[in-house]
Ligand code: FES
């Protein structure tokens with residue numbers, strides 16, 4: 011067991027973690043933050059994506075003990091009321107089918123829009139290619155990202 | 171405690187709860203037929219409740235796996251009740267006999283529910299209207315219902331439903347036969363519109379919803395190691411050593427049963443966290459006792475030997491041999507598709523809590539067929555069914571995999587052995603290695619073309635999989651399937667390759683595989699006859715011999731619509747582009763697709779797919795489109811994949827060697843629906859079958875390469 015303090019969704023959590031345990035399982039089994047999902051465990055599918063200092067990271071292959079001092083955002087921490095532009099766009103385009111992969115999709119899209127507020131299809135496909143969806147929601151993910159870009163632009167227009 | 175108004179002539183009951191809520195319930199006909207008219211036991215298979223604060227609650231009895239039933243069905247009730255969708259709340263029912271069928275599968279949810287759902291909403295509206303009319307002293311026929319209120323236009327009066335609950339409950343339940351049920355798409359205001367899924371708020375914020383999200387007090391986590399060779403038994407395992415691994419609380423051998431879809435032999439490891447349980451598995455050494463060594467190479471050899479044999483004749487119309495001899499042209503081709511896995515994004519899991527004192531067990535199961543799971547647990551653990559309570563969780567992808575409940579019985583067994591609540595979570599490797607696969611098959615076709623360019627003979631030798639002389643699950647082909655009935659001289663013969671591999675239903679079982687072979691071959695026949703692929707198919711669908719195998723008109727209409735939208739025959743395409751088409755009918759739905767493909771040598775991109783579907787009226791436009799889009803993506807994804815066997819075990823391990831389609835490879839999809847008053851049918855399955863051949867036919871048009879074997883890589887074709 012190693013002691014580590016993880017900063018997750020703006021809160022510090024002091025944890026005793028078995029050596030080698032990936033962040034995914036620290037979130038799910040130590041903190042009951044079950045929004046981050048397991049699917050492959052080897053870093054190929056992107057379902058388990060979280061944001062670390064704003065960048066998408068596969069939590070299933072990231073040892074939790076190495077994450078001290080980093081700002082971790084899980085799907086629970088994006089906006090708990092679903093008011094983030096990406097969440098709103100995801101609802102309005104009704105992207106989810108089974109919904110299992112969608113946390114990883116949403117966080118990856120959030121990181122994309124942070125770096126590129128108005129991505130074209132190529133940029134979308136490039137950024138999102140790491141996150142699989144068995145239900146085939148890809149055409150809607152493209153639409154939802156474009157919609158989220160509009161929502162975000164409207165929001166910043168309102169506040170400036 | 172309820173006051174009740176009972177009308178025994180109908181299946182309806184209207185009650186007022188002590189809370190003041192009005193409940194309208196519809197009982198399943200089965201309940202009445204069974205003669206169980208005892209009032210105490212009466213629980214509707216569906217109900218709608220209107221609370222005094224105006225909230226409308228509709229119960230959703232079927233599990234939700236992403237097909238959208240949890241949204242679409244309540245929409246039907248809300249439509250007939252004439253309420254605002256925003257006032258509606260959905261409640262997920264647990265498994266309960268009194269709800270009747272609770273299965274996701276066979277696209278049957280929609281046809282099964284259509285009547286009851288409309289009856290529930292319409293009956294509630296009926297009594298509310300009469301209650302208002304009574305208070306105003308006007309004729310009910312002079313009143314209208316909309317937006318959760320009854321209106322009397324002549325006097326300009328309105329009453330909200332919540333003001334009418336008591337009065338409505340005092341009225342007799344209407345006779346179902348007297349209710350005027352909405353059925354025409356033009357009468358709908360809510361149905362047919364784009365409504366986001368009711369679980370979206372939880373999905374988009376990561377709230378617990380799925381089977382693996384369940385957390386119970388004192389819960390432990392488990393993994394279950396089974397023999398890589400299907401059905402292998404445990405001779406010995408180093409469970410002592412496993413018990414000393416960090417975090418591990420229990421490790422034990424499960425003797426299991428012979429039932430491939432039940433409790434298989436294996437070793438359970440239970441720990442404080444799932445990762446510790448799975449990590450301990452690295453040290454697990456099991457001596458397995460296995461008795462077969464099935465392999466893909468062995469299947470191929472056997473199938474090749476069977477190819478020249480006669481096989482068993484399943485159907486013979488006219489005289490195929492003679493007609494083939496006399497035909498002007500003979501076209502011959504063989505098609506092969508491999509085994510594939512379901513690969514649900516959420517690997518199998520189940521949570522169970524056993525109460526030894528009462529011999530009771532409670533489960534949280536992402537199952538498509540929870541009743542089957544309950545029966546399996548009752549039989550295996552010898553717990554009476556009434557002591558097994560199953561909560562239905564949202565399902566992270568079904569596709570037919572979760573019609574089998576092996577993961578439920580495993581969780582139940584492990585929870586009983588450990589005496590603690592346990593969540594069993596399979597790894598991706600467990601999931602790919604212990605699926606019920608869609609079986610491979612070989613189709614050997616011969617067609618005879620007459621002077622007019624018509625296919626007047628069709629001979630089909632279907633080499634599929636069996637066990638002890640009977641086709642295994644998902645490996646059958648109905649002798650009534652088209653082109654039987656569309657071709658004058660028709661013969662279907664079948665031969666069986668023996669297998670020990672578990673197989674089962676996979677999204678649109680059978681259809682999603684063999685439609686590709688038929689529709690690819692039709693293109694070959696059309697080409698040989700010098701005919702356009704559309705014109706050839708429409709002609710094929712213009713006559714029948716005996717009972718037509720499908721509704722010829724509805725099928726043709728979807729084909730024409732997809733072709734028209736794609737500009738079939740009207741567009742000039744660059745040499746490296748091509749269009750392809752296919753039609754199909756299954757699970758009550760008619761769907762045709764046209765695909766457009768762009769090629770760069772042997773690398774291709776599917777740019778766009780135009781889809782036309784006829785499944786009666788569309789309930790939720792969003793859900794309907796989602797299913798069409800999902801099926802097209804699934805078809806393209808699956809056409810790149812293959813499960814192979816060696817030494818009785820699966821060779822693929824994880825998504826690195828069973829890689830689903832990525833976003834950049836997904837085409838644009840344009841959906842069109844032909845709506846009608848026909849009863850609506852489901853869309854979870856029908857759009858997939860024709861998508862694969864539309865794409866491969868387009869690949870031929872773009873590259874000149876006919877794909878007769880899947881996955882695409884066998885034909886040297888890769889996706890850009
Ligand atoms: S679960 Fe982490 S990448 Fe698949």
Ligand code: FES
Pocket residue numbers: 106107108109110111112142143144145146147236515566567
């Ligand atoms: S929505 Fe089901 S896996 Fe993506």
